[in-house]
Amino acid sequence: MHSSVHSSSQGSDTTSQVLAVPLREHKGGLMIAVKATLVRDLTLLLRRRGEVLNPLVFFALVITLFPIAISPDPELLAVIAPGLLWVAALLAALLSLDSLFRSDYDDGSLEQLLLAPQPLAALSLAKVAVHWLLTGLPLALMAPILGIMLALPAGSYAVLALSLALGTASLSLIGAIGAALTVGLARGGVLLSLLVLPLYIPVLIFGAGAVQAAIFGDGVAAHLAILGALLAASLMLAPWAIAASLRISING
């Protein structure tokens, strides 16, 4: 129970010694660190293209399942297309979330990230930005093609891509909180979905709503504005929650 402490100092007079390695003042350089983290994560992911492509293939596959399961009738598909596209894109974005911090946790670089003399929130924001660039953005760009296959009415394609681009950014930020909370758990994947999906609902409502509004010819500005507001709120709050969660997870 009690630990005993024996220390045997062989004595070294160092009080007046001059340090060969002088003590450093904290110098900042946050932008350098953020940029390097962006470059590092981008390089890593681009070298493993499979991981970038998997969510996109998953997206296309899920969209293929619906006409097969429901009906190939274009009129019916056109009605449900906005919702289907949004739900499938959301699940595809969720799929890649588990690996966001996992490899850093496994190889010890997460500890180093935590000990960098930089705000952890900013560094994790850089990691989330890479996740969005290589998951959310490609999904948004791909969605119009799948929209054609679901007979999505004309005039809503640009809104679909734009709403997905805005929305998936919020999804990446919110999802990263869940990923950070579960990164220390051996089987965090399913739990991650359970934690994160309820929080995705507002984004889903306004994202799919924007596409529907575009189809009905209503104004989409309000929807997009709310999506933007959700993104702004996530940008402000999520990095702190991610940082706090990472610190918890590193404790094991």
Next chain:
Amino acid sequence: MSLCLQARQLACERDDRWLFEGLDLDICSGEVVRIEGPNGSGKTSLLKILSGQLSDYQGELFWNGAAMKEAREHFLANLLYLGHAPGIKLGLSPLENLAWYQALSGENGNEEQRLDALERVGLAGFEDVPAGQLSAGQQRRVALARLTLTPRSLWVLDEPFTAIDRHGVAELERQLVAHAQAGGCVLVTTHHELTASPLLRRISLG
């Protein structure tokens, strides 16, 4: 100018079990402090607490006389921590790995420094090989290259000798002592028996 990391009445409880209690430590310039103890005695937890990763402890930490909470930024700017896992990305080359570590502390650095640091740990010729193709010992050496690349006064090293060959061990040991002689300070856990040196001090847990 000297540096001092102090702990007062440090205690760590992990799920109703005290790993250690009432620990008073003074880790100052010019010392190599080795934490000893059997497996599970809390060596890694102690290093994590002392390096500011674990907040889950009782007692006080001081950095150069100031409470750790206030001095944390200054502390981190002078800390080099190497954990159990080397923290090396297998998909990146040693050069790229080191570049990220340099940038994390807010410096751009340059390629020459990095090449030089890699050469010193015996990795000349492997600079651009993806780290995944290196052996475990070579990966560890990439991490150890940070000791020369990003000079910090306080080194906290958790089992740094893992997977290193005999020649490398001797070299690293010399490096630790030289760092202490130069007024730096080293905190280390290892199963490897360190050569006796007047600068070496042992702390036993458990």
Next chain:
Amino acid sequence: MWAFIHKLGSPKWFYTISAKLQPWFWAAAVLLLVVGSLWGLAFAPADYQQGNSFRIIYVHVPAAFLAQSIFIAMAVSGLVFMVWKIKVADMAAAVMAPLGAAMTFVALFSGAVWGVPTWGTWWMWDARLTSMLILLFLYLGVIALRGAFTSRDSASRAASVLAMVGVINIPIIKYSVDWWYTLHQPASFTLTSRPTMPTEMWLPLVIMVLGFYSFFIALTLMRTRSEILRREANKRWVQDLVNGQVMNVEAEEAR
């Protein structure tokens, strides 16, 4: 103030003071719930539109109130735990989560039962019911996360962070679900938004709400107390307490 907070943080102090408070809340809960149920179910007038089936609000509305309040209470406890490292707050948060999930389930179930006479179906994607369902998922997430960690300290912190993230999101979710609902089913009949409810109908409702709250506080105190004993089982004062009780029993048996 500071000293008070820390005193409150001592499990032993909380254990003692909660022993004194607990009976009062139990008494209030029983009294209010009995009076409220009798009044609401037997004496309040029937609704002119829904007849007697409206009486389910005397369970549904208090449960729904409580379901939301407990989540807020849980998040506040989490915040207190994270900021001041007060363990009792975390113990309270830990016991609140299942209670909150249960209350959410009661609200959902009573809503579904109510749906049969009102809508002719067990489930409608009504705004309130949908928000309640999402709240249930949030509760399940917090409970599952706490259970997933092997280290209790990390589990406590993780659950606290998730509860705080959840509580920030609840109003956003509620707002967006309401918005979604009005967009898709405009001007439909909602369960409880009756602007004018006669006094003899809402007074028992208020009593029921207060009764539910008292019941919740009493139950939380009780379960926090057993959580304290469980977590502090190897602390001196708990062992003294147990030994003392054993000795009392032995003394009585000897007599």
